[in-house]
Amino acid sequence: MEKINLIEECKDAESIVISGHIRPDGDCIGSCMAMYLYLNKALAGKEITVCLEKPAEIFHCIKDIERIDSSFGAAAPDVFIALDCETSRLGDAEALFDSAKKRINIDHHVSNELGCGDVNYVVPGISSTAELVYELIDKSYMDEEIARAIYIGIIHDTGIFKYSNTSPKTLRIAAELIEYGFDFPAIIDETFYEKTYVQNQLLGRALLESIVFMDGRGIVSAINQKTLAFYNATPNDLDGIVNQLRIIKGVECAIFMYETGNQEYKVSLRSCKYVDVSKVAAYFGGGGHVRAAGCNMNGNFYDVINNISALIERQMKEQEAL
Numbered sequence: 001m002e003k004i005n006l007i008e009e010c011k012d013a014e015s016i017v018i019s020g021h022i023r024p025d026g027d028c029i030g031s032c033m034a035m036y037l038y039l040n041k042a043l044a045g046k047e048i049t050v051c052l053e054k055p056a057e058i059f060h061c062i063k064d065i066e067r068i069d070s071s072f073g074a075a076a077p078d079v080f081i082a083l084d085c086e087t088s089r090l091g092d093a094e095a096l097f098d099s100a101k102k103r104i105n106i107d108h109h110v111s112n113e114l115g116c117g118d119v120n121y122v123v124p125g126i127s128s129t130a131e132l133v134y135e136l137i138d139k140s141y142m143d144e145e146i147a148r149a150i151y152i153g154i155i156h157d158t159g160i161f162k163y164s165n166t167s168p169k170t171l172r173i174a175a176e177l178i179e180y181g182f183d184f185p186a187i188i189d190e191t192f193y194e195k196t197y198v199q200n201q202l203l204g205r206a207l208l209e210s211i212v213f214m215d216g217r218g219i220v221s222a223i224n225q226k227t228l229a230f231y232n233a234t235p236n237d238l239d240g241i242v243n244q245l246r247i248i249k250g251v252e253c254a255i256f257m258y259e260t261g262n263q264e265y266k267v268s269l270r271s272c273k274y275v276d277v278s279k280v281a282a283y284f285g286g287g288g289h290v291r292a293a294g295c296n297m298n299g300n301f302y303d304v305i306n307n308i309s310a311l312i313e314r315q316m317k318e319q320e321a322l
Contacts, residue, residue: 004121006136007042009104013078015047017100019093020129021085022053023235023266026156026191028084029055031106031129033062034137034149035081041141049074051093056236058191062152063145072096079104084129086112089287106132110278111287127170128157134173147180152191159243160188163291192240199237202227206241206256213309214316219245220255220305222265228258235266246270253277253312257304260296265304268294274319280311 010016018035020028029052036050054070072092080100082090084107090097097103105117108131110124123132130153137146154174158166161174178184195203202223210221223238231237235258242256253275257265267284269277270292277293284307286295297304 001115001121001123003136004104004119006039006104007138009102009119010039010043010046010079013046013102015049015075015077016043016079016081017049017051017074017077017093017096018081018083019051019090019096020083021089022091024052024055025239026059027128027130027153028052029059029062029065030149030151030153030156031083031133033065034130034133034146034153035083036067037063037143037146037149038133038137038141041143042138049077051096053091056239058194059152061187061190062149076100078102081106082117083107083133085109086116106136108132109287109289111282125165127163127165127167128154130154130157131170131173134177142180144180144182147177148182148187151177151182151184152187155188155192160192165289165291195240196237198231198233199239202231202233202237203241203244206238207244210245212251213305214252214313216250217252217316218255218309218312219248219251219253220257220309221245222257222259222301224259225261235260242268242270246272252316255305255308257297257301263299265297265299265301266294267297267304267308268292269308275312275315279315280308283311284308 018032020032032050039048050068051072052068076099079102080097081104103117104119105115107122108126108129113124115122130150134150206221210219212219238258242254245254253271257267260266271277276290278288278290281288281293281295284295284297288294
C-alpha cells in the first residue's frame with residue numbers, strides 16, 4: 001500500500017482526533033501518543049486530541065499521556081486518525097470516527113487489510129502500528145519523546161523482538177530510535193517485565209489453576225470476576241499471563257480468558273509455530289495476528305474452551321497431515 005503524507009492530509013484541518021482500539025495495549029498507546037507528539041510539532045496551533053480508554057500506569061513514562069481524553073468528549077473533528085484497529089474496535093470513539101470530515105486509518109492487522117478510512121495505510125504482517133507511524137513521520141520533527149513512544153509500541157507488539165513479526169527492518173528502526181538517548185533498558189523493565197505484587201499473585205493463581213489439553217500442546221486458564229474483586233484488581237492486572245502460559249515447554253497454543261460479565265469472557269490466544277490464532281479469533285468475531293489474537297465469547301468456561309479447542313485441534317491435525 002502506498003505511503004500517505006500525514007502533513008498534507010491534515011494541513012487544512014482545524015481539529016484532529018487520534019484514537020485506537022478498546023483496552024489499548026502498548027502498540028496502540030505508543031502509536032497514538034507518538035502521532036500526537038509529532039502532529040503537535042509539525043502542525044502547531046491545531047486542536048489535537050487523543051481519545052483512548054485510560055492507559056495502564058506503566059505507560060506514564062510517555063510525554064503528555066495525562067492529556068488523553070478518556071471521556072471521549074471531543075467535538076466532531078475535521079480529521080480522525082484511527083490507529084492499530086478498524087472501526088468496530090474503536091469503542092466509544094466510533095461516533096467521533098463516523099462524524100469526522102476525513103478519516104485516516106493506519107494499521108497492521110491482517111483482519112483489516114483494506115482499511116476502514118477514507119485514507120488508509122495498512123500493512124499486514126509488519127511488526128506494529130508504531131513501526132508504520134515511524135515510517136510516515138517527517139524525521140526532521142523526531143525527538144527523544146516521540147522516539148520513546150514509538151519504541152514502546154514496537155517492543156510490546158514484538159514481545160521485545162521475540163515474535164515472528166520482528167523483521168531486520170524492525171531491528172534497524174529500533175536501533176535508530178535508541179540513538180535519541182532515552183533509557184531503553186528501563187523502559188523494557190518498567191513497561192514489559194515489572195509486575196506489582198497483586199499482578200504476580202494473579203499470575204501464580206492462573207498458572208496453578210491452568211489446564212492442559214491435546215497431550216500438553218494446549219493450555220488454558222481463566223480468572224473470574226469474583227477473583228478480580230478479591231484481589232481488588234482490574235483487567236490491566238492480567239497483562240502478560242497468556243504469554244507466560246505460551247512459553248511453558250511443550251505448549252503450542254495458550255488460551256487465557258477473564259470474565260467480563262455473566263457468562264461473558266474476553267479471550268486471548270497465543271501460539272508458537274503451527275496454529276494461526278487469528279483464524280480462530282476471527283471465527284468468533286475477533287481478530288489479531290497469526291501468533292497473537294483475541295475475541296469476546298459468551299457461555300460458561302467449558303462452552304468457550306470446547307468451541308475454541310475444536311478449532312485449534314483441527315489446525316494441529318491439518319499440520320500433522322502435511
